[in-house]
Amino acid sequence: MPARRKEDQPEELEQIELDLLLNGIYRKYGYDFRDYARASLKRRVLKRVKLEGLDGISELLGKVLRDDECMARLLGDLTIHVTSMFRDPSFFTAVRASIIPILRTYPYVRIWDAGCSSGEEAYSLAIMLEEEGLYDRAQIYATDISEEVLARAKEGIFPLSTMRENTQNYLAAGGTGSFSDYYRARYENALFRPDLRRHIVFAQHNLVTDSKFNEFNLILCRNVMIYFNQRLQSRVLKLFHESLEQFGILGIGKKETMRFDPIAKHFEILDENERLYRRMS
């Protein structure tokens, strides 16, 4: 009997099928998930296989290639949109205390919120800048891969049920006003003041396949790179380096780091705890 090859084992076969699925998605739709962290990606793909009532990843590939709606559902599974206003409040406290004074020295401030999900982070920034008297000379570009979450972000309507947590975060982040002044309640929803959006542009941008589109004084990309493998994290950090002006500031998520990436030599650590870095070269 021939020796059992590695590729014949169910685990390995599934890896091959997964590679084929990701290649197929890239070729047909242009979405490149090939360098997303594998374990969680596979879990989510297998969940979609089950939900579609299919037999395996290969069947999902066949369906996704022929059915755009199935692709949209899978896209929803592959991108995690969990977010909240003033998420990890100590990050915003640090931005208020040490980054705002730096931004104040510029006549005009350009900010990129990359992977903004349904917009809570961008609205948080707008509120903070408003309270610091900086909003009228700021422009926030808030981008995400997902059109669906961007549509929600543009509306500025969030479930009223999330306002308790958002208010707590706002207070913990050093908010100086009354959080309820920023929205009005209507039935089950909180409608955020439209003037908070006056300097936010929400647009689709894919960190994997799209390139630099402006130069920024501040880039936030929090809780996005955790879903990427090392190679993709490196690519995205390079994109941020290119997209920052000299002395521009980068803020990433609590569970993310640039410490082991070669690009780190171009940055000064402003606050390692809050993952705030400044481009020096």
Ligand SMILES: C[S@@+](CC[C@H](N)C(=O)[O-])C[C@H]1O[C@@H](n2cnc3c(N)ncnc32)[C@H](O)[C@@H]1O
């Ligand atoms: C967990 S949310 C983080 C939202 C927000 N930054 C925060 O920290 O609360 C991750 C977001 O990254 C987006 N994302 C994933 N892959 C992306 C890519 N290749 N390009 C741009 N955005 C991406 C997802 O659609 C999702 O909305």
